[in-house]
Amino acid sequence: MKLSSFRLAIALLAQLVAPVVSQNSTYYNPVLPGWHSDPSCIQHNGTFYCVISTFISFPGLPIYASKDLLQWKMIGHVRTRESQLPGYSWNTNGQQHGMYAATIRENNGTFYVICEYLNVPDKKPGVLFKTTNPYDETTWSNPVFFDAPKIDPDLFWDDDGKVYVSTHSVVIQEFDLDTGKTGPAINIWNGTGGVWPEGPHIYKKDGWYYLLIAEGGTATDHAVTIARAKKVTGPYTGYERNPILTNRKTQEYFQTVGHADLFQDAGGNWWGMCLATRSGPQWKSYPMGRETALFPVTWDKDQWPVLQPVRGEMSGWQLPAPSRDVPGNGPWNVDPDVYDFKAGQPIPRNLIYWRIPRDGAITATDNGLQLVLARNSLSGYPNGGQNGATRAISFIGRRQTNTLFTYSVDLTFSPKANNQEAGVTAFLTQQANLQLGLVQLDNQLSFRFNATGKISTSTVPAAWAGQPIRLQIQMANPNTYTFAAMLASDAKTKTVLGTASAESLSGGSGSFVGTLLGVYATCNGAGSGLDCPSGTPNAYFQRWRYTGAAQYISATQTVPATVDMAKSEV
Incomplete structure (x- = not known):
């Protein structure tokens, strides 16, 4: 009798709990279709923001905003006027030079976009832009210039208030947000042996500093790898199961998967964005180029993150409720x-x-x-x-x-x-x-x-x-x-x-x-x-x-x- 009563209590408890248990959501990639290279994304006050590479196109570095991770509104661009980078545009020769692999971050109400402008003669390549209102593209500042011998700069604030910029290869330097002055460069990791260890992002979780990078080049060997350390300057130890995200050596339709950034939603669930190419392993026909894909991330305490492989149809955490309640005048990416x-x-x-x-x-x-x-x-x-x-x-x-x-x-x-x-x-x-x-x-x-x-x-x-x-x-x-x-x-x-x-x-x-x-x-x-x-x-x-x-x-x-x-x- 006591056992039956216990089972009945457990059943009633399950019925009470079941309605609040989150179920998975299924969605389709890419969530930012079309040319959207090198995504970097954050969540702030329930809204997600992403920036992507634009190279020599203008305006440069669009900012997309979303409430639900699937519908993305272009709320403006960071680079909108010649006076921000005078003389850069018409002195850039290459078709794929210019604004490379920006990172977006927010700290104490200020949004920052840091980037390198590649291959313009006699100009400083490192640029940092700031605003307190990303919905008004005219408020993005003129840049703080800095020397950037490497590409793909990342911004990280440590608990002691120090700010660091890390770049490919992978080096880290202290960084002054107001002057652009950088400290000595410290090499913290060389990746797992793939070419072009680049696109670094640093995160602190459970007392560990995690370093996420892309390596293997930008073609079908592209991959995401990770290392961690107890100090921001290292030494970093790579994960024994690297790469943690890739589609190389597969028959998947989505190829060149890499250059990822991780972030949390308002409920604490982890997500990631990366670039991918809809080409299949033949990698011959992909006119939309490198697009942005969304993937769920499981990241338990003191553990390495687990990144769900990128596919066309995905299942993961419950998505935020569908919403177009996003300020600004720009168009939605998937609208006609x-x-x-x-x-x-x-x-x-x-x-x-x-x-x-x-x-x-x-x-x-x-x-x-x-x-x-x-x-x-x-x-x-x-x-x-x-x-x-x-x-x-x-x-x-x-x-x-x-x-x-x-x-x-x-x-x-x-x-x-x-x-x-x-x-x-x-x-x-x-x-x-x-x-x-x-x-x-x-x-x-x-x-x-x-x-x-x-x-x-x-x-x-x-x-x-x-x-x-x-x-x-x-x-x-x-x-x-x-x-x-x-x-x-x-x-x-x-x-x-x-x-x-x-x-x-x-x-x-x-x-x-x-x-x-x-x-x-x-x-x-x-x-x-x-x-x-x-x-x-x-x-x-x-x-x-x-x-x-x-x-x-x-x-x-x-x-x-x-x-x-x-x-x-x-």
Whole structure:
């Protein structure tokens, strides 16, 4: 009888406890689809914040905010004005130089983003930006400059108030947040033997200092490893089961998994963000480049963290409740673009340039988005420097954020001289891009399709002259870009004018970045200096639309392009 009563009590207790037990949530990766390299993330007062690498694109270092880890709003950029880094942009040659692998941290109400600007001559590479209001991008400070002989700086506050910066290889130095002065560099770990031990982040937990790094390069051997010590300056001892996160030597669809950052949600659960490439082990077709994936972390007291392997479909801690209660004016990363430009309106925050544009080159007007034709083409001709043009091109675009999508704009443009051109582009770098342009050739209005130097032309129908023409880029399968044109007033006139393999926008000159979809305008070298001849007409783009159709989460499985990537099981 006593045993039966005990069992009954246990059963009743289980019923009382069961409703409050958290169940797992299932969700889909990537949570930040599209080109989002090298994520660094924190949680502050129930909101998550992430920063990603932007290299030479501008504005630089976008800040994303989220309440639920799945829906991410671009609330602004850290680098928004030339005066923050005067002379840097146009003196940067390489297509993948510039703003590398930033870290975001918060301390006593101030947000910090620390970064290295790579490969600009005669300039200090280390930069630290500050704000107390990340929702107002104008409040990000001019940088505190510091010498940074290594890349991928991290910030860490120790219990005694000292601040440290650690960089790849891996070295640590005391750091003055106000002056940029650094102390002696101390080598604290060399990783497990993989090339390029980089992307360090330090965390203190249960009296241990944990050092998380990426190593193995940025290709399919990429991995995350970890070490720990009782002092921040070491010596650090590596985990015997390293790497703690990787997809190398697997057949997984998500490859190049690495460069992770760890953080807790408001309930104390640990999570991590890392970069990954949806390419499969062949690593040939991945036009969106390195994207951001979310993974749950189990981290018991005095133990090494356990990081769940990155897959397209994930199951882990109960996610925060879905919410779009995030301040700021920026767009949500997975939402469609529906832009009808008007004079005086700001350029939408998810549209970016390749280097800082010339003043007045791209403007919202009542006639649409006005692009002043540049003498440089997208490739940088005729003013290209080493590895591409170091002067402005007339281009603006948005990240491709879906495996399958449709992007279109309506173009009003009346060229007056041969080789005056405006159109749409799928753009990886100045050495790898696809273009469909409206251009005058031999005094004839024509379409020109340029697949990275492979050019085909066709005459514009006479009945289309003087009318807005809709130019479209579409991916109906994950391997092929399709370019088409039609009268803006009549979709039945649609004509396919070119196709190209997604492999042409994967890797090569853009292995660190990802495809942008946008518009361009050029006079293809006519004129002098940076200017086209006097009297060159402007191009006007109206009705900018981008709509995602589906995401691939494996080589064969898709999910719809919905407002979030969650599949609730709570």
